[in-house]
Amino acid sequence: MSWLEIEDLCKTYPGETIAVDSVSLSVEKGEFFTIVGPSNAGKSTLLKLIAGIERSDGGRICLANRDITRLQPRERKLSLLFQNIALFPNRTGFENISFPMKVAGVPEVEIERRVREIAATVKVGHLLNRVPRTFSGGEQQRVAIGRAIIHDSDLLMLDEPLTNLDARIRIALRLEFKKLHHDTGQTLLYVTHDQIEAMSMSDRIGVLKSGKFEQIGTPDEIYRRPKSEFVARFIGSPPMNILDCTIAEGIGGLKAYGDGFEASIIRGERIGVGRPSRIAVGIRPEEITASVECHEKTRTPGKVLWIERLGPFQILDVQLGAHILKVRTRSDHAVNREGPVWCGFEIRAEHILDRSTGLFLQPVADMNGGASIKREEARCV
Amino acid sequence: MTPRLELRGLTKRFGDREVVRGLNLALGAGEFLSLLGPSGCGKSTTLAMIAGFENPASGTVVVDGVDVTTIPPAKRRIGLVFQDYAVFSRLTVYDNLAFGLEVKRVSRQERRRRVDEIAAKLHLQSVLSRRGHSLNMSEMQRVALARALVTEPRLLLLDEPMSNLDAALRASLRSELKLIQKGLLQTVLYVTHDQIEAMSLSDRIAVMREGAIEQIGTPQDIYERPATRFVAEFIGDPPMNLLPCTLRRSGRNANAATAMHPVLSLGKTDAPEGSHTIGIRPQDLHLSHVPVIHGADTTVRFVENLGAEHVLHVDYGDGLIAAVTEPGFALPGDKVWLRIDTARAHLIRNDNDRVASREAA
Numbered sequence: 001m002s003w004l005e006i007e008d009l010c011k012t013y014p015g016e017t018i019a020v021d022s023v024s025l026s027v028e029k030g031e032f033f034t035i036v037g038p039s040n041a042g043k044s045t046l047l048k049l050i051a052g053i054e055r056s057d058g059g060r061i062c063l064a065n066r067d068i069t070r071l072q073p074r075e076r077k078l079s080l081l082f083q084n085i086a087l088f089p090n091r092t093g094f095e096n097i098s099f100p101m102k103v104a105g106v107p108e109v110e111i112e113r114r115v116r117e118i119a120a121t122v123k124v125g126h127l128l129n130r131v132p133r134t135f136s137g138g139e140q141q142r143v144a145i146g147r148a149i150i151h152d153s154d155l156l157m158l159d160e161p162l163t164n165l166d167a168r169i170r171i172a173l174r175l176e177f178k179k180l181h182h183d184t185g186q187t188l189l190y191v192t193h194d195q196i197e198a199m200s201m202s203d204r205i206g207v208l209k210s211g212k213f214e215q216i217g218t219p220d221e222i223y224r225r226p227k228s229e230f231v232a233r234f235i236g237s238p239p240m241n242i243l244d245c246t247i248a249e250g251i252g253g254l255k256a257y258g259d260g261f262e263a264s265i266i267r268g269e270r271i272g273v274g275r276p277s278r279i280a281v282g283i284r285p286e287e288i289t290a291s292v293e294c295h296e297k298t299r300t301p302g303k304v305l306w307i308e309r310l311g312p313f314q315i316l317d318v319q320l321g322a323h324i325l326k327v328r329t330r331s332d333h334a335v336n337r338e339g340p341v342w343c344g345f346e347i348r349a350e351h352i353l354d355r356s357t358g359l360f361l362q363p364v365a366d367m368n369g370g371a372s373i374k375r376e377e378a379r380c381v
Numbered sequence: 382m383t384p385r386l387e388l389r390g391l392t393k394r395f396g397d398r399e400v401v402r403g404l405n406l407a408l409g410a411g412e413f414l415s416l417l418g419p420s421g422c423g424k425s426t427t428l429a430m431i432a433g434f435e436n437p438a439s440g441t442v443v444v445d446g447v448d449v450t451t452i453p454p455a456k457r458r459i460g461l462v463f464q465d466y467a468v469f470s471r472l473t474v475y476d477n478l479a480f481g482l483e484v485k486r487v488s489r490q491e492r493r494r495r496v497d498e499i500a501a502k503l504h505l506q507s508v509l510s511r512r513g514h515s516l517n518m519s520e521m522q523r524v525a526l527a528r529a530l531v532t533e534p535r536l537l538l539l540d541e542p543m544s545n546l547d548a549a550l551r552a553s554l555r556s557e558l559k560l561i562q563k564g565l566l567q568t569v570l571y572v573t574h575d576q577i578e579a580m581s582l583s584d585r586i587a588v589m590r591e592g593a594i595e596q597i598g599t600p601q602d603i604y605e606r607p608a609t610r611f612v613a614e615f616i617g618d619p620p621m622n623l624l625p626c627t628l629r630r631s632g633r634n635a636n637a638a639t640a641m642h643p644v645l646s647l648g649k650t651d652a653p654e655g656s657h658t659i660g661i662r663p664q665d666l667h668l669s670h671v672p673v674i675h676g677a678d679t680t681v682r683f684v685e686n687l688g689a690e691h692v693l694h695v696d697y698g699d700g701l702i703a704a705v706t707e708p709g710f711a712l713p714g715d716k717v718w719l720r721i722d723t724a725r726a727h728l729i730r731n732d733n734d735r736v737a738s739r740e741a742a
Contacts, residue, residue, distance in 0.1 A: 038547070137420075166419060167575050171619055175694065175701075178683050193547050200685035200692070219686040220708075236688045237548055286689040306556055308581045311604045311617060312664040312705075317556060328689060331601075 001065060002026035003187055004050075004155060009059035011045055011211075019045040021211035022059070027189065027204075032181045034190040036198035037208035038234070043191045046208070047159055050189070051080050064154040081148040083160040087140060093119075093127035097146045104151065114150055121183060122146040122176075138169040142176070149186065157189045162197060174200055195235045199223065207231050225350050229358045232282050232351075238315055238326035240282045242353060247279055256281045256347050260321020261300045265347045278355035281347045285328035288345045290316060290335045298342035305338065318343060383446040385410045385568045386431070386536050391440035393426050393592075400426050402592040403440065408536070411566040413559075415579040418589035419615070424572045427589075428538055431570065433457055444535055455484070460529030462539040466521045470514035474505060474524050477513060481532045499531045503561060518546065522554050526561060539571045543578065555581050576616050580604070588612050610734040613660045613727055619685075619692050622666070622702045623729070624659040628652055637728065640698025641677035645723050652737035658729040660736070663692060665725035666704040668711070669718045676718035681711045695719060 004027040011020040019042045027033045035043050048054040050061055052073035061069045068076045079100075087096050094115055101111045119125045122142045132140055141161060149156060158177075162170045178201050181188055192198055198205045199219045206216045207230075215227040226232035226240070233239040245258030247265070254265040263281070291298040300320060308315040309331060316327040318341060327343070335341050352361045384407040393401040401423040408414050416424040429435040431442055433454035441450045449457045469477050478496045487495070500506050503523045508516065516524060522542070529537055543551045559582055562569055573579055579586045580600045587597040588611070596608045607613035613621050626637040626645070635652065637645045637659055645659065669676060682701060685692040691708050694701040695717060704719070711717055728737040 167577075167618070168419065168615070168620070174685065175683065178685070182683070196548065196687060199688055219688075223686070223688045223708075234549070238552055239549060284689065306559065308556060308559075309600055310577060310580050311600075312662070 001062065003029035003031070003064060004189070005060075005062040006050070007060045009046070009049055009061065010057045011042075011049055011054060012057055018211050020049060020056075023211070023213060025206065025213070025216070027187065029187055030185045032178075032188045032190065032201060032203045034192060034198040034202040034205050035208055036192055036195055036205055036234075038193060041208040042211040043193070043208055044159055045211075047080070047157055047189070047191050050155075051078060051157060052076050053080075077153050078155040078157060079148045079151060079153040081144060081156070081158045081161050083163050087132040087143060087147075089132055092129055092131055093124055093135075093143050094129065096132070096143055097124075097128075097150055099147060100151045115146075118146045118150045121149075121180065136169075137165050138173060141165065141169070141173060145180070149180075149184065154187065155189060156186050157191070159191045160193065161190075162192070162194070170197075177201055195237065199235065205235075207234060225360075226282075227360060229280075229282075229353055229360075232353075232360070236284060238285050238328070240284050240351075241288075241323075241325045242280050242282050243323050243325075244278070244280045244355070247281075247352065256352075258321070258323070260302070260319075260323060261343075263300075263345050263347050265349060265352070267349045276354035276356055276361070280353040280355050282351035282353055282360070283325075283345050283347060285315065285326040288318075288325065288327045288343055290318070290327050290329055290333070291342045291344075292334050294342045295344070298344040300343045302341050302343050303339065304335065304341045307336065307338065316341070382409070384408055384443075385412070385445060386570065387443040388427075388431070389441045389443065391427065391430060391442065392438045393423070393430060393435060394438045399438075400592050401430070401437075404592075404594060406587060406594065406597070408568060408570060410568055413562055413569045413571065413582055413584045415571045415573055415583040415586045416589055417573055417576060417579040417586050417615075418595075419574055422589040423592040424574075424589050425540060428540055428570065428572050431536075432459055432461055432538055458533070458535045460532060460534030460537045462525045462529050462537065462542050464541050465545055466525035466542055468513040468516065468521050468524050468528075471512060473510055473512055474500075474516070474520075475509040477524055478505075478509075478527050478531050481528060485532065495531055499527045502565065503527045503530075518550050518554065519557060522557065523561070526558070530565070530567065535568065537567050537569045539569065541573055541575075544573070544575065551575075551578070558582065576618065580616075588615060590615075606736075607660075607727065608736055610658070610660075610729045610736070613729060613736060617662055619663050619703045619705070621660045621662050621727075622697075624661065624697070624702070626657055626659045628654050628657050628728070630654055635728075641679065641719070642675070642721055644675075645721060645726065647723060647726070647728055648739055650728055650737045650739045652728055652730050653732065655731070657731045657737075659721070660727035660729050661721055661725065663703040663705045665722045666702070667720040667722060668693065668695075668704050668706055669720070670711070670715075671718065673718045673720050676720045678716060678718050681713055681715045681717060684711070684713055693717075 006025040009020055009023045012018045037043050049056045098111045098115050119128055122145050124142050124146055127135060127139055162173055204218055205222050207214045209230055215231050222235050243258050245256040247254060247256050256263045289297055302318045302320040305317040305319055312331055314329055314331045318325045318327050354361060386408040388404050388406040391401055391404040418424050430437050441448050479492045482492045500509055505523055505527055508520055543554055583600055586600055586603050588595045590611050596612045603616055624639045626639045629636050633649045635647045635650045637647055639659055679696045681693050681695050683694040691706050693704045693706055693711055730737050
């Protein structure tokens with residue numbers, strides 16, 4: 001059994017749609033697991049069910065080999081850090097951090113020792129004798145984290161802890177969370193709507209949509225092999241380009257033919273099963289080659305509509321036929337103005353999308369150990 | 382040519398605290414300029430003084446050569462778009478757009494004409510009868526822009542309009558806003574703490590700090606040639622690495638020694654010998670799996686997966702240094718060799734916090 005084991009957890013609020021729809025999840029001890037999704041996906045409800053702040057309609061939650069489904073919140077041995085940092089304004093950093101231990105009746109000497117230790121971990125030693133209004137946003141958040149981790153807990157849950165902070169502080173705290181996790185070995189359940197936070201910090205990510213996990217996997221799996229169009233567009237900035245097309249045998253293998261483009265499919269014979277009636281291909285903005293000239297690898301003419309310059313890299317809005325693609329290049333790239341451009345790209349076999357289901361076709365294993373299907377099966381009607 | 386907007390020595394005090402300190406700024410017609418800075422830098426107060434909601438302690442606001450400092454907000458011909466767009470949710474789009482004209486007592490017929498005109502330009506004709514609460518964010522942004530533009534302002538002010546939206550939405554709203562602004566040649570002053578927005582939208586950026594402009598220039602200038610330590614640190618994602626160094630001169634040429642690179646040749650510079658800082662962007666560090674000349678051997682500690690690229694945090698002296706690599710280049714625990722591209726390094730003087738001027742040796 002995993003450290004945190006959730007089975008068929010359900011929650012429906014009266015008069016509303018299902019908030020958490022029979023969710024199952026296993027998180028290992030010491031894992032950094034992130035639940036990511038758009039607003040109203042059910043992220044916070046799921047967290048509240050685990051914390052015991054909300055009652056589930058059904059299902060089971062086990063933590064550290066204990067069934068905690070019916071336990072009171074404070075019997076569950078977990079700590080929760082909310083989006084809005086609620087520090088006691090009239091108490092010092094020390095008093096804020098030590099609060100949970102005071103409530104639990106831990107002896108003063110022990111509290112003193114633990115607070116010093118935690119303050120060193122979250123780097124707030126200089127704030128212990130000061131009150132919160134003199135802290136910066138990042139400092140307030142670090143004190144709140146200190147308070148959340150001071151009590152030994154089996155699970156630390158964080159609900160959008162970086163959401164209201166300046167971009168600068170967010171970037172810095174991302175790494176701080178990673179270090180904290182590395183140094184303490186604490187099992188973390190992190191909730192966010194920000195895919196960058198999810199990708200950059202987590203061991204594994206669960207993408208939540210309408211109360212269900214759309215996909216669970218490592219950041220790499222989620223980014224490279226999204227299961228659905230939803231995941232492909234939610235993870236990655238700018239999102240994956242999705243281009244309607246047909247697929248047929250061409251010169252040198254299978255090809256995707258769409259309005260204004262044609263592209264080879266890498267490892268053409270290894271694409272998924274089924275005969276979808278509407279097909280599209282996905283291509284990440286950084287996988288597209290752009291050039292000022294027509295080359296072997298850039299045979300598709302297009303038009304740059306706008307260049308978004310973002311420092312070390314830039315995003316081109318390129319029109320190909322009826323499609324507008326996002327293309328990511330270095331900022332010192334030769335294509336640096338609006339107007340004609342030549343593009344080229346190849347499609348990964350795992351990025352062929354069945355438009356009717358919104359799911360990418362899954363490669364299947366064959367006798368040779370690879371993934372393969374008959375070519376005619378992939379051909380579009 | 383007369384600038385569209387000119388600020389001359391604009392100053393604001395709250396009590397005895399000076400929150401805007403003698404600001405000078407000129408904006409050309411059709412220009413998109415961002416005031417970029419952390420919270421509390423005075424950017425929103427500056428905007429409020431331009432709009433006329435706050436009175437400056439001293440200095441003037443000049444629009445098209447006319448001093449408007451004492452003119453009430455409604456008569457300045459300045460349009461405003463607020464945080465979160467603030468579209469009236471119970472009013473129809475038409476009533477949202479007509480609102481400003483009604484306040485200005487424009488006749489019913491003229492209102493109709495001007496609302497239709499701006500609705501056509503911003504592709505809002507099909508939603509004119511819908512109510513504010515039923516709009517998606519793209520429509521919401523266009524309604525907020527149209528509501529400000531319908532009064533034909535000389536200058537449009539936007540105050541952190543996207544700050545509470547998620548990243549994907551912000552990206553699409555940015556390109557839409559830019560296309561509208563370019564299409565209408567509208568002069569815009571945009572206030573934000575988000576450097577991505579400032580970089581992406583602006584013709585020029587004014588980086589503000591503690592009530593004053595720290596540096597003003599094109600996004601590329603600001604990114605590639607930061608003038609001060611503050612700008613160097615503030616612009617860039619992930620942030621620039623700052624490495625303490627000791628500078629030694631031999632003739633006019635200078636070398637810097639950092640914790641792991643004993644000799645970085647910096648060429649000619651006017652900085653004095655002693656303790657300074659090397660600033661190097663994570664994109665300008667070169668990592669290798671095999672030994673390289675001038676490379677320091679080190680270990681990868683953390684990897685941040687950003688999808689299209691990875692950020693590696695590797696040991697450097699007592700701390701960590703960030704480097705951007707291709708996805709999958711290295712894992713935590715891997716040994717790597719780290720080389721600093723000195724042509725892309727900035728020498729930040731510790732005596733005055735300015736970036737020292739350099740020329741190649």
